[in-house]
Amino acid sequence: MTEKEARLLRIGVLGCGPIAQAAHFESCTKARNADLYAICDVAPDLVERMAWTHKPQRTFCDYDAMLADPDLGAVIIATSDAFHVQAAQRALEAGKHVLCEKPLGISVEEVEGLRSVVQRANRIFQVGHMKRFDAGLQAAKSFIDTEMGELLALKAWYCDSTHRYATTDAVQPLLVKSAFARKPTENPKADLRRYFMLAHGSHLVDTARFFAGDIVEVEARLNERFGAHCWFVDVAFASGVIGHLDLTVAVRMDWHEGFQIYGEHGSVVGKTYNPWYFKTSDVEIFRESDATSYRPLGADGHFYRRQVEAFSDVVLHGKQMVGASIDDGVASVRAMAAIERSVATRCPVALADVSGPV
Known part of the structure; x- marks a missing residue:
């Protein structure tokens, strides 16, 4: 365990469901500069079980009561996607800093509205795109920013595996459920196409933006066969870089995620693992100046704790x-909505012109 610093951020986690159990409770207890101060969920049995396991100082079944606690410094929003924007707005209006799980929201309009709230609140707001804290991706980003020169093109892929649950069930803690859990009005998994885009496409889009900057236009195709969904997306970046994204759920093979980036003074190739391995991406960086490659180790692969x-x-x-x-979160939602519009219209779609739900 990392030794705790003298000054800690007191964090309350809203939602005691799977992502909180698998990632956020442990991250707060292990973080060198944070404390799992409080947990909150409408399901009292789930709160009791998680409190016994993780030992927060306070427990709540009422979100407003947690937000009223003057000792609470920040909130991690770990609820269903449909509740993200409303929960974030209430925390900001209560004067709390916010780390909100991805995706930021499920429609362009609601996340644009939240951006206005963030701008008024004068509080720190971060979206939980935890792959930005993969040391391999960070090494690639550093090389891009300092040595690569102009970028030419980017390819990135995120291909979930039909065998993912055989993997995750072996390495995750036992995920506890409750009959009292609050669920969205509509079952998010009733529309798998939308669910896969929000759950997995948000990672792929943010990784592309992390490396190559703002996306201005997409042209997408979708193939649906034998229960699998495959999006191929051609991407135009504001910088003039061109890109290609592959989102496939699910491939009949091992987890397949990674990227290739071509630049003026070198290139980067990366292989990313199932996130629940907590294993840093294997990244090979090639320098044209001395015709050599190197691979950063990135021994610390706990992306959620580092976040x-x-x-x-x-x-x-x-x-x-x-x-x-917040701007990154909004841009990600806009990109996903644009991909869906492009699939429907079979035409390129500018992100600036898109509206409505993902």
């Missing part, structure tokens, strides 16, 4: 944010 620590450093010490901002 909490970076967020806490911004809040406590005013350090520069390295995670995804």
